[in-house]
Amino acid sequence: MGIQSDTPRLLTDKDFASDQDVRWCPGCGDYAILKAVQRTLPQIGATPDTTVFVSGIGCSSRFPYYMATYGFHTIHGRAPAVATGLKITNPDLDVWVVTGDGDGLSIGGNHMLHALRRNIDLNILLFNNEIYGLTKGQYSPTSPCGTRSPSSPGGSVDAPLMPCVFALGAGARFVARGGDTLLKQLPEVLKRAHAHKGASFVEILQNCVIYNPGAFDAVTDKKTAPDSVLFVEHGKPMLFGRDGRKGLVRSPDGFGLAVATVGENGVTEADVLVHDETNRLLGMALAALRPPLFPMVMGVIHCAPGDSFETACRAPEVPAGGDAAADIMALLHAGDTWTVP
Amino acid sequence: MGIQSDTPRLLTDKDFASDQDVRWCPGCGDYAILKAVQRTLPQIGATPDTTVFVSGIGCSSRFPYYMATYGFHTIHGRAPAVATGLKITNPDLDVWVVTGDGDGLSIGGNHMLHALRRNIDLNILLFNNEIYGLTKGQYSPTSPCGTRSPSSPGGSVDAPLMPCVFALGAGARFVARGGDTLLKQLPEVLKRAHAHKGASFVEILQNCVIYNPGAFDAVTDKKTAPDSVLFVEHGKPMLFGRDGRKGLVRSPDGFGLAVATVGENGVTEADVLVHDETNRLLGMALAALRPPLFPMVMGVIHCAPGDSFETACRAPEVPAGGDAAADIMALLHAGDTWTVP
Amino acid sequence: MTAPTPPVTAPAPAAVQALAGRRAAAGRVSLTPEVDFVRIRFAGDSGDGIQLTGTRMAASSAQFGNDFATFPDYPAEIRAPVGTTYGVSAYSINIGQTEILTAGDSPDVLVALNPAALKVNLADVRDGGLVVVDEGTFTDRDLKKAGYDGNPLEDGSLGRHRVLRLDISALTLAAVKDFGLGQKDGLRCKNMWTLGLVLWMFGRGTEAVEAWLGRKFKDTVRDSNLAALKAGHAYGETMELSGDVRRFDIPAAQVAPGTYRTVTGAETLSWGLWAGARLAGLPLFLGSYPITPASSMLHTLARMKDRGVTTFQAEDEIAAICAAIGASYGGALGVTTSSGPGVALKTEAIGLAIATELPLVIVDVQRGGPSTGLPTKTEQADLLQAVYGRNGDAQIPVIAAATPGDCFHCAIEAVRLAIRHMTPVMLLSDGYIANAAEPWRLPAMESLTPFPTTFRTEPQGFHPFLRDADTLARPWVKPGTPGLAHRIGGIEKDYDSGNISYSPANHQRMTDARMGKLTAIARDLAPLTVDQGERSGEVAVVGWGSTYGAIRVAVGRARAAGKAVSHIHLRHLWPLPPDLGDLLAGFRHVVVPELNTGQLATLLRSELLRDVRSHTKVQGQPFKVAEIAAVLASLTE
Amino acid sequence: MTAPTPPVTAPAPAAVQALAGRRAAAGRVSLTPEVDFVRIRFAGDSGDGIQLTGTRMAASSAQFGNDFATFPDYPAEIRAPVGTTYGVSAYSINIGQTEILTAGDSPDVLVALNPAALKVNLADVRDGGLVVVDEGTFTDRDLKKAGYDGNPLEDGSLGRHRVLRLDISALTLAAVKDFGLGQKDGLRCKNMWTLGLVLWMFGRGTEAVEAWLGRKFKDTVRDSNLAALKAGHAYGETMELSGDVRRFDIPAAQVAPGTYRTVTGAETLSWGLWAGARLAGLPLFLGSYPITPASSMLHTLARMKDRGVTTFQAEDEIAAICAAIGASYGGALGVTTSSGPGVALKTEAIGLAIATELPLVIVDVQRGGPSTGLPTKTEQADLLQAVYGRNGDAQIPVIAAATPGDCFHCAIEAVRLAIRHMTPVMLLSDGYIANAAEPWRLPAMESLTPFPTTFRTEPQGFHPFLRDADTLARPWVKPGTPGLAHRIGGIEKDYDSGNISYSPANHQRMTDARMGKLTAIARDLAPLTVDQGERSGEVAVVGWGSTYGAIRVAVGRARAAGKAVSHIHLRHLWPLPPDLGDLLAGFRHVVVPELNTGQLATLLRSELLRDVRSHTKVQGQPFKVAEIAAVLASLTE
Numbered sequence A, B: 001m002g003i004q005s006d007t008p009r010l011l012t013d014k015d016f017a018s019d020q021d022v023r024w025c026p027g028c029g030d031y032a033i034l035k036a037v038q039r040t041l042p043q044i045g046a047t048p049d050t051t052v053f054v055s056g057i058g059c060s061s062r063f064p065y066y067m068a069t070y071g072f073h074t075i076h077g078r079a080p081a082v083a084t085g086l087k088i089t090n091p092d093l094d095v096w097v098v099t100g101d102g103d104g105l106s107i108g109g110n111h112m113l114h115a116l117r118r119n120i121d122l123n124i125l126l127f128n129n130e131i132y133g134l135t136k137g138q139y140s141p142t143s144p145c146g147t148r149s150p151s152s153p154g155g156s157v158d159a160p161l162m163p164c165v166f167a168l169g170a171g172a173r174f175v176a177r178g179g180d181t182l183l184k185q186l187p188e189v190l191k192r193a194h195a196h197k198g199a200s201f202v203e204i205l206q207n208c209v210i211y212n213p214g215a216f217d218a219v220t221d222k223k224t225a226p227d228s229v230l231f232v233e234h235g236k237p238m239l240f241g242r243d244g245r246k247g248l249v250r251s252p253d254g255f256g257l258a259v260a261t262v263g264e265n266g267v268t269e270a271d272v273l274v275h276d277e278t279n280r281l282l283g284m285a286l287a288a289l290r291p292p293l294f295p296m297v298m299g300v301i302h303c304a305p306g307d308s309f310e311t312a313c314r315a316p317e318v319p320a321g322g323d324a325a326a327d328i329m330a331l332l333h334a335g336d337t338w339t340v341p
Numbered sequence C, D: 001m002t003a004p005t006p007p008v009t010a011p012a013p014a015a016v017q018a019l020a021g022r023r024a025a026a027g028r029v030s031l032t033p034e035v036d037f038v039r040i041r042f043a044g045d046s047g048d049g050i051q052l053t054g055t056r057m058a059a060s061s062a063q064f065g066n067d068f069a070t071f072p073d074y075p076a077e078i079r080a081p082v083g084t085t086y087g088v089s090a091y092s093i094n095i096g097q098t099e100i101l102t103a104g105d106s107p108d109v110l111v112a113l114n115p116a117a118l119k120v121n122l123a124d125v126r127d128g129g130l131v132v133v134d135e136g137t138f139t140d141r142d143l144k145k146a147g148y149d150g151n152p153l154e155d156g157s158l159g160r161h162r163v164l165r166l167d168i169s170a171l172t173l174a175a176v177k178d179f180g181l182g183q184k185d186g187l188r189c190k191n192m193w194t195l196g197l198v199l200w201m202f203g204r205g206t207e208a209v210e211a212w213l214g215r216k217f218k219d220t221v222r223d224s225n226l227a228a229l230k231a232g233h234a235y236g237e238t239m240e241l242s243g244d245v246r247r248f249d250i251p252a253a254q255v256a257p258g259t260y261r262t263v264t265g266a267e268t269l270s271w272g273l274w275a276g277a278r279l280a281g282l283p284l285f286l287g288s289y290p291i292t293p294a295s296s297m298l299h300t301l302a303r304m305k306d307r308g309v310t311t312f313q314a315e316d317e318i319a320a321i322c323a324a325i326g327a328s329y330g331g332a333l334g335v336t337t338s339s340g341p342g343v344a345l346k347t348e349a350i351g352l353a354i355a356t357e358l359p360l361v362i363v364d365v366q367r368g369g370p371s372t373g374l375p376t377k378t379e380q381a382d383l384l385q386a387v388y389g390r391n392g393d394a395q396i397p398v399i400a401a402a403t404p405g406d407c408f409h410c411a412i413e414a415v416r417l418a419i420r421h422m423t424p425v426m427l428l429s430d431g432y433i434a435n436a437a438e439p440w441r442l443p444a445m446e447s448l449t450p451f452p453t454t455f456r457t458e459p460q461g462f463h464p465f466l467r468d469a470d471t472l473a474r475p476w477v478k479p480g481t482p483g484l485a486h487r488i489g490g491i492e493k494d495y496d497s498g499n500i501s502y503s504p505a506n507h508q509r510m511t512d513a514r515m516g517k518l519t520a521i522a523r524d525l526a527p528l529t530v531d532q533g534e535r536s537g538e539v540a541v542v543g544w545g546s547t548y549g550a551i552r553v554a555v556g557r558a559r560a561a562g563k564a565v566s567h568i569h570l571r572h573l574w575p576l577p578p579d580l581g582d583l584l585a586g587f588r589h590v591v592v593p594e595l596n597t598g599q600l601a602t603l604l605r606s607e608l609l610r611d612v613r614s615h616t617k618v619q620g621q622p623f624k625v626a627e628i629a630a631v632l633a634s635l636t637e
């Protein structure tokens, strides 16, 4: 059954690319993410036949069509729910959810919330371009205040959601952030997300060249990035900046974080906080930082594994060979019955 | 128009009680909350005619029927959305949302999320009894793991949501916690919620005597409360315990909070943190604490006012007296037109 | 949108069984109250344990060998304030030696445990019926709460009935005084005292209830209830009850041989879904969100985890159906259960299951609408939503269960259709059959024929939308199957390759294929049977769903009176059976009784272009036999 | 569920206007291509600016005085990869001296700016039609991307057409070479070069486009585009074009006097909603969530904040409608706009608006279904969802707009009904009329009659569900009104007091009252008019929505050929006009053309018990005139 090759060969990104033409706008950040995923999967031992990509609706949600894995392009906002049913039914599959800031946080916010709360073993990739791409550029729940768009010609007036803060508030046990063009870091984040058993939430900053170009320039531009991005790693001091001398320290007044420069004002390397990815509160603090006053934190912000939902929810398998009719009769007879001769 | 009395008299709780029989189970915590609300409203200058209670579906959501104010008992989970449309249309009204842990956090989680994010001026009271009351006792998204209920006969397996943590993750600018039987504190919390312009989120711990009795005994029982409850007040040290000597301090190792006893291990009152309700991160830390290791924090956990949504969203009023037909013709002519004689 | 009407060719599919044959005591028409049957209604405060009294009475009658039907009717509030009319809970039970299909229009006996219960139920009691009241509760305070100005026991309001006044409260307290219970706890045994008395009236012993109490409770609770039960029974036996109190003698019914049990529709529907999945060789996955009156199915299935049932309480109805779709995509049988407002929320997702052609069973346990409506009351007003309520040309088969027992078979049929044609199926139940109890003859093991599912595993020539020529089903592939990785979605796809396609001609072809599944299903339906009566005549009564019992009794009586009336009860509502038009052509009148404003009538009119007489009632209550009888009488004078 | 059919009594309500009268050039039938009208289709890559070219051509034609109709057809992807067939964007425009109602079945001229555009569109071009190609793009690479094996320009594939090969790419680059643009930016001016050439073909100058460019752009962008436009025009004038290229002479149409503008249905529907609210004296509140093809209404209304329009982009469709309900509760006119999948999500909340009897307008801009379906294509398949798609007996009026101009009037009518009867109203548009442009004669100011809203302010005798005897509307009260505080909700309520009620008889009474609103609306409808033809005859074509143009042209031609065919176009789809049955009784055949599988036909069959010939097409495309003409021919031979 099935086509099986005798000598297993090492898979490459090509094995994960489907035969469909990729239909995003030229220059869209989604291309880079697609490449990163296709390159990472072989490295973590995934196979196309045991991997499923489930998505909602949006430019980002077209993702499954371009993967040579199993794929389900569902309806707007519902991918986490569909993926939940799939994962419970078939826990051996690697299930990835691909969604956008509109799909996953606007219409789909509730399913995202509960998938994270339940800690079901899904790898959730949220492509955050801070705009509705597919429907031609309306502002999204992550668009900064004042975003001018067809549906907010005078500038949007709603405060944006911070995806990673939201995820931590929902109880997520794995929260990370990557960027479409951060070709070195993104695969590492994806690997960690995959390795984490339970719901893994990855926000990927993604450039929509048509409707919101350059939203993350400060973070992805090679020139500005060093001073505006902090890559965190568990157990490592949280240092950044062109010369690596800026660091996160405990806020001197009050409860929180501050940026200090090692060597200035008596600050030493020992004052710089060491990243502890198991500390949820620290994660919340890090997730909320934003340039220009603070760096944008990238990498694994929080990881504290717990029981994953599907195992506990799933009923034990009933031996397939059993006599169905006899089983049914047994159920019907279990209880108060009487017989009329 | 309308019945107007010449000499305005002071209103009392009776003026806020409708003529309908209250139909909750005898002993239900909802009664105490109803009383607290009816008593508080006159004190903050509210009038029945300018106050609206909007609710979803659930035992808690029957609330509006018992108030002599305007009231809208909508559909399951949607009260924040209905209230949003109402408040934008009629910003002068005091709009209260009453919801339950199922109504507001299960089916209605997304609307709650976005009402909080937008910071629309609603006073949201979430009656958290950690159970679905009206539908006869299924576990809810706030039920602790292992809750046995008709829909989880083997014990629930989903990790619960912490309502106040969720609210802060959503970007809420006012987050508080009260309890049904805390007759002294609850009105104060309600007053603060009302005074805050923007979305005010109040979690009210509520006892469902039928399906989840005693869920909050540790917190509401006069015997255990002193050691398990911390009432926070802005600018005051966070002390609690029977003798008021326990306090929250900075966690000595790592980033976070710890409980210490003043006078033990060299801890002095100066080490005890002072509550700063404007500090969101501190709020997140406080909201997540739970007995037995930590106290349950009650009172205003976070309050940091910002622009409220309805004012910015709302279109300027068009003078009612204007000539509608002429206005319409003006719109139709604004653009490229041509005339055929 | 015309339903496909191909020629009837195929053989009777599995799980089709004439409805009447399934019933106990089928065939003997119930005619004379208090001889053929007695209808008794227990009513009291919702704290009085009325529902429990009723179910025990039903169980005792079952064991005695009567046929019976029940109708529990409880308030929407969990615990409404004591003594109010909206806090009244009632349980009607009709006990017979003949075939019993409804709880009966007008009770022969009303037991009212407080003034409010009397107030709400008195009007229904038949003239000359017996009213038993707990006069201990007829205090000024409780009379006022019930909205009485005076005391109906004193002011002649009960003139048209026989009245038995007992201070049941005091008698109960006396019976349990040795257990040291407070007044409140002692009065909780009132229902058992009452049950004891009623059992005596029917000449039944208390053993069955005693055994049950012994199994369910222990210590003081058990013992005090036992004492009350026995005291009530003894009271009947030893006291000199006034001549007004006749005892009833309802011999055992002549029922078809077999093993029986008492079931509600919520149970049988749950078991049927599981049985269907077992027969198909699939694990069952239920995605659900609690809602009255569908929650009891979630509860029943949640208790079946050890039988391989996975239940998932989702955050809302949309997540519930989407998870079920995900489960079906993963190779399980995905099921979702809800009631009207919840099914409304699933509308968009049903479209996804249609577009991706995945099997799925959607159960709608209908309740009073629109909107929140009357959550605890019954109605049949979701039929048109089931048939037409989706964007796009998006049809799915719709099936309705007629009785609690029928739920089992309908559920299997729904599962079978869903898998055979790779389509969502809507299965309609309602608050009445979900809650009502009836004795059910268990099906014979031989009737449970497996229909094993074939998953596609062969990569050669595979594409995800290749169709079976007969059923138009596409192949079902479990993700994880080597060599078959593919992508599906809700966008239109190419008929030949399954890739996204915007081609005009292809969209037509795919639309035709989707609609063609309905044609295929209609083609396979067994020829219609007539439940009662000839295949032609004066009047055909066409019913569906839970009105079965009332229609059957009314038609049975009309036939007993010599009228040429027949009863056709539809299980398959969409597509309609292709031979329905021809069958109805043999009747002068077609009457369609429904608990809505005429929804099946709408379908029949558009599909058959046949005028029908729509007889409707939208009151949150089942039909009374008399209501249908009146229509029949007007047409057959 | 039978639609109420009371006697026709009431006078014509506001905003009812014969459809034909609204059109420019009404009455003169278009018969001869290239004499009465010319159909031209611009096609190219989605990056080629095709939609802009089309709209400018439309604007020029409008200013010249032609009648015209357009059909924009663009890909589902934002920017599909360059050169692929699924990235092809097209804009069809039909320009006439006679009444023009459709963009035309088969273009007389196709302008193909790349091989893919040729590939996708060639089959539609009429035999002998002119094909203009940019041969500069017919490179091996682009031919391959388009899926061509050889070069169609060389291999005789274009034998049935006249072909004009021009290297438009090179000509454009030459025209703009002085601006120092790169190759890519230079080629962006191709569309203006092409427009210049086409304007020349029609004997039109470039002034109007020049003025527009001057208004919209500045600096190099403006100047380079101007240069390209003029160069294209000059090319036509000065080059020796082969004899194959005739110039077209389409004189101005004889149109009704008045002020005109070019509009799309998205604009007119938005304006109409606002106009309705203004005439009612209410602020307009739009709750919406973006979805193709409804988003353009959100965009249009978002730009009207200074006119008192509040737009709220909600988190999803459910929040959108719920906010609109909240706004209506607060005394504004609540409106929500979406397309099929989004309307499906609103199902439950529509029930709430029905139960609480609040005014609300729900706009469904239909697209291809089921599920995600064909988001950018048109369809009429949400009609049954609109009429029947809710739990419970929950009917609401349904109205459909026929043309972009009609959208304005239908929107006012929807607002009027919603307020007059305190009910949600469903207003159907579709992707075709939302996007298509047509010249629209502005209504006369006198026709805009205010219908001011009366809010209840009098506490005396108030209860929230008191009804107006005629309209069955309950009083509308703004929260904040002194002395009128009250509670409403989705649970059933007492007819007399408005308090929660579970009483059986009351539920029937309330159900009857809710359904009675439909009866009241039907009673008030103006007598039906026939769009074209007599009130009896051989064939009645009954249409609804955007098929208006194609039906009108086909019927006009049939009538010109002497056939006894009439066209009836329904605006009110639910309740159906009470005189429809009688009107149709005068025809031997009733033909119902629809872009679905027969949904109006289903309604007509069940409501009128009249057999109709359902003519359907589900291809995501409007009807071709020829398709309808063929049915008519078959029935009138």
Ligand SMILES: Cc1ncc(C[n+]2csc(CCOP(=O)(O)OP(=O)(O)O)c2C)c(N)n1
Binding pocket: A057, A058, A059, A060, A061, A075, A076, A099, A100, A101, A102, A103, A104, A127, A129, A131, A132, A133, A134, A135, A140, D289, D290, D291, D292, D317, D341, D342, D345, D372
């Ligand atoms: C029920 C429903 N509502 C609305 C839409 C329209 N829609 C499609 S994608 C989308 C938003 C996409 O935004 P995002 O998730 O951020 O994805 P992006 O395109 O930016 O990658 C919307 C509103 C839809 N397809 N279905």
Ligand SMILES: Cc1ncc(C[n+]2csc(CCOP(=O)(O)OP(=O)(O)O)c2C)c(N)n1
Binding pocket: B057, B058, B059, B060, B061, B075, B076, B099, B100, B101, B102, B103, B104, B127, B129, B131, B132, B133, B134, B135, B140, C289, C290, C291, C292, C317, C341, C342, C345, C372
């Ligand atoms: C759409 C819909 N789904 C489900 C229900 C059933 N339902 C009513 S209330 C409720 C949950 C109530 O729980 P909660 O909000 O915690 O309120 P409580 O009764 O505990 O106060 C549910 C599931 C409904 N009425 N409507």
Ligand code: SF4
Binding pocket: A023, A024, A025, A027, A028, A029, A030, A059, A060, A129, A133, A134, A207, A208, A209, A210, A211, D078, D079
């Ligand atoms: S619209 Fe934006 S997000 Fe969508 S494909 Fe284009 S660039 Fe990417």
Ligand code: SF4
Binding pocket: B023, B024, B025, B027, B028, B029, B030, B059, B060, B129, B133, B134, B207, B208, B209, B210, B211, C078, C079
């Ligand atoms: S069920 Fe629980 S929450 Fe509901 S009224 Fe009773 S005690 Fe209160």
Ligand SMILES: [Mg+2]
Binding pocket: A058, A100, A101, A102, A127, A128, A129, A130, A131, A132, A133, A140
């Ligand atoms: Mg986006």
Ligand SMILES: [Mg+2]
Binding pocket: B058, B100, B101, B102, B127, B128, B129, B130, B131, B132, B133, B140
């Ligand atoms: Mg609750």
